[in-house]
Amino acid sequence: MYVGVDEAGKGPVLGSMFVAAVRADPDALPAAVDDSKRLAPARREELADQLREQVDDIAVVEIPVERIDNPETDMNQLTVDGHGKALGRLVADGDDCYLDAGDTNAVRFERRVRKQIDADADVRAEHGADETYPVVGAASIIAKSAREAHVAGLESEYGTVGSGYPGDETTRTFLRDFVHERGQLPSCARESWQTSRDIMGERDQAALTDF
DSSP states (O other): OEEEEEEEOSSOSBSOEEEEEEEEOGGGSOTTOOOGGGSOHHHHHHHHHHHHHHOSEEEEEEEOHHHHTOTTOOHHHHHHHHHHHHHHTTOOTTOEEEEEOOSSSHHHHHHHHHTTOOSOOEEEEETTHHHHOHHHHHHHHHHHHHHHHHHHHHHHHHSOOTTSOTTOHHHHHHHHHHHHHHSSOOTTBOTTSHHHHHHHHHHHHHHHHHO
C-alpha cells in the first residue's frame, strides 16, 4: 500500500499547522487529486469530502501555536515530528511512503522522519512530491482542508482574520486592530513570527510617542 504525507499552514502568522497522511491504493483515489495549491478552494473541498468517504486510512495531526512558539523547538523539527506522528498512525510493514520534503535537504528530512516510525516501510521524501504522487496530493488536500476549517473557526471567534498569512493585509489589519484595542496579540497569533513582533513594536513605538 502507498502512504502520502504533507502539511499545510507552515508559514501563517495565525493558527495551527496541520499534517495529514493518507494510506491508499493510488487507483482508488479520485482522478482529479492534485497538489492542493493548484486547486480552486471549492474543488479542493469537494475532493477532500470524496477522500474522506472513499479512503479509510487518513490521519491528521495539529501542531498548535503554543508548540510553534516554544523556544525549545523550531519549525523544521515540528514538521519532522508532525510527519512522523501522522505517518506513524497508519503506516504498516511493507508500505511505500512518500513525503513532501519539509527541509531544503530532502534526504535529511527523510531520515529524520524515518526514525520516528516503527514499521518496516520504505520512506522517501522529495520536493514537490504533492505534484508527483497522487497519494501525497491527497494528503495535501486533506491537510489544507483541515487548515481552512481551522481558519473558519478563528473567524467565528474573532471576526474577519483573512488567510492568516503575513502577506495578507486583512490579516495584518486584524492583528493591528486587536493589539490597538487589547494591548496584546490574540492567542491565535504566533508571537515568535516577525509579523507579530513588528506589530507589537508598532504598539510600543506608539506608546512612546503618546508619552
